[in-house]
Amino acid sequence: MSEIESMCGRLQQCGQPELAQALVAAPSLLEDLRRVDLDAIPSLVQRFVRSRPTPPEGDLAPATCVTTDAGSATDTVRLVDQAALQSAGEAMLAEGRVAVFTVAGGQGTRLGWNGPKGTFPASPVTGKPLFRLFAEQILAAQGRWGRPIRWYIMTSEANDAETRGFFLDNRCFGLDRRQIMMFPQGMMPAFDAAEGRVLLSDSTSLAMSPDGHGGCYAALLNSGALDQMEGRGIDAISYHQVDNPLAPVLDPVFLGLHARSDESSGEFSSKMVSKAGPDEKVGVFAIRGGAPGVVEYSDMTESQTTATDSGGHLRLGAGNVAMHVISCEFARRIADAGEASLPWHRADKKVAFYDPATSRTVTPEGPNAVKLERFVFDAMATATRPAILKVDRASQFAPIKNATGVDSAESSRQIQSALYGSWLESAGVRVPRDEDGRLDATIEISPLTALSAADLADVPLPEAITPGASVSL
Numbered sequence: 001m002s003e004i005e006s007m008c009g010r011l012q013q014c015g016q017p018e019l020a021q022a023l024v025a026a027p028s029l030l031e032d033l034r035r036v037d038l039d040a041i042p043s044l045v046q047r048f049v050r051s052r053p054t055p056p057e058g059d060l061a062p063a064t065c066v067t068t069d070a071g072s073a074t075d076t077v078r079l080v081d082q083a084a085l086q087s088a089g090e091a092m093l094a095e096g097r098v099a100v101f102t103v104a105g106g107q108g109t110r111l112g113w114n115g116p117k118g119t120f121p122a123s124p125v126t127g128k129p130l131f132r133l134f135a136e137q138i139l140a141a142q143g144r145w146g147r148p149i150r151w152y153i154m155t156s157e158a159n160d161a162e163t164r165g166f167f168l169d170n171r172c173f174g175l176d177r178r179q180i181m182m183f184p185q186g187m188m189p190a191f192d193a194a195e196g197r198v199l200l201s202d203s204t205s206l207a208m209s210p211d212g213h214g215g216c217y218a219a220l221l222n223s224g225a226l227d228q229m230e231g232r233g234i235d236a237i238s239y240h241q242v243d244n245p246l247a248p249v250l251d252p253v254f255l256g257l258h259a260r261s262d263e264s265s266g267e268f269s270s271k272m273v274s275k276a277g278p279d280e281k282v283g284v285f286a287i288r289g290g291a292p293g294v295v296e297y298s299d300m301t302e303s304q305t306t307a308t309d310s311g312g313h314l315r316l317g318a319g320n321v322a323m324h325v326i327s328c329e330f331a332r333r334i335a336d337a338g339e340a341s342l343p344w345h346r347a348d349k350k351v352a353f354y355d356p357a358t359s360r361t362v363t364p365e366g367p368n369a370v371k372l373e374r375f376v377f378d379a380m381a382t383a384t385r386p387a388i389l390k391v392d393r394a395s396q397f398a399p400i401k402n403a404t405g406v407d408s409a410e411s412s413r414q415i416q417s418a419l420y421g422s423w424l425e426s427a428g429v430r431v432p433r434d435e436d437g438r439l440d441a442t443i444e445i446s447p448l449t450a451l452s453a454a455d456l457a458d459v460p461l462p463e464a465i466t467p468g469a470s471v472s473l
């Protein structure tokens with residue numbers, strides 16, 4: 001039997017007879033079909049397309065977090081010793097046990113930027129692209145800790161070549177090419193929401209999209225990145241997402257908490273910030289059924305979202321900012337579990353598709369398709385003693401998700417500029433502010449100049465900033 005015939009049989013068996021017909025008409029579809037786990041399809045269609053998964057039930061309780069800031073400590077946020085964690089994390093960096101990991105395989109549909117999101121001009125004065133800002137942090141960290149730091153970047157099939165081209169065009173931003181490893185994540189086909197048919201994007205290709213940031217575990221394993229890390233004595237993966245220019249790619253306090261503290265088993269740690277308000281669309285850290293995890297905002301009831309504690313703070317307000325430290329061993333364990341490793345999440349999306357019956361491409365008016373994604377933080381449920389560190393929102397979180405409004409490039413630039421203005425003030429520079437206390441200047445400080453306000457102590461600074469000025473240091 002030819003491979004086409006046997007594939008047709010398998011497609012019939014897994015409830016995709018239209019795909020079998022499409023394959024007979026266009027044999028080169030075989031290439032895409034080989035990449036799909038066909039055996040998993042009937043169950044995925046049954047669980048996520050024909051039926052809608054209901055959010056898990058059960059009460060939610062606030063997760064226990066830690067902070068190094070005495071002013072932030074509450075009943076559920078315990079104070080821990082910053083100096084001890086910092087020196088533990090610095091030792092890990094000096095020993096070369098930490099790799100930076102950026103997930104950059106998303107489609108960035110909300111932002112609408114024509115290119116990989118990491119190429120987006122993000123900084124407030126010079127418009128440096130996100131990838132350059134992270135590279136500068138790594139360069140600064142290498143200088144400080146005296147050894148090269150490896151940088152792993154997860155791309156997708158859709159943006160891998162362009163991302164590699166961008167790094168080459170920019171000479172890897174001053175890093176050595178050999179210290180950077182890029183690898184594409186897995187892809188999942190989109191299903192038509194009515195019938196669960198796998199959609200085609202044209203006569204010879206399936207409509208595929210990246211399988212979510214949770215696909216990073218399998219991608220780390222399949223690419224050989226985990227082997228490479230372990231071979232080099234790296235045991236902690238410092239994970240962040242490409243769309244937050246303020247994400248500290250290596251944070252000694254966080255690393256120390258993860259690997260060398262009683263709070264953590266050293267498997268999976270997270271950062272959190274207090275939610276800006278009940279309506280902010282971020283998942284929260286909470287305990288359900290005895291185990292801490294992240295609950296999506298869309299899975300919370302109105303009363304869970306708005307409830308406050310005795311201090312007037314949101315009871316479930318520990319917002320997930322997508323910064324984690326993951327041990328290599330834990331990542332391998334999740335990846336080895338394969339299909340059973342992490343749950344799938346359903347997203348209803350508008351997906352243009354090729355209809356083999358009419359040989360036409362159909363552009364739907366509204367959501368017609370189901371995409372399935374995995375989330376990196378779902379692994380937390382299987383981790384022993386996952387630590388959660390509360391950090392200051394204003395200094396670490398300026399996400400670029402949307403074209404305008406909340407979490408846009410504009411709001412991110414304002415947050416970055418406000419932070420750098422406050423750094424200058426703390427270093428004794430007079431910084432102009434309007435009557436509401438808002439910064440009246442645009443300020444940018446390169447990670448090569450300072451990674452924190454304290455680093456400005458050795459930097460020559462102006463006495464004052466002129467109102468309305470744009471200043472880049």
Ligand code: UTP
Nearest residue numbers: 103104105106107108109110210212213241242
């Ligand atoms: P988002 O969940 O914001 O998705 O990704 P997105 O694809 O970038 O943007 P939209 O939803 O289409 O507008 C958060 C982070 O996770 C990465 C993204 O690149 C970003 O760094 N990500 C997301 C992946 O690496 N792979 C995915 O499949 C999804």
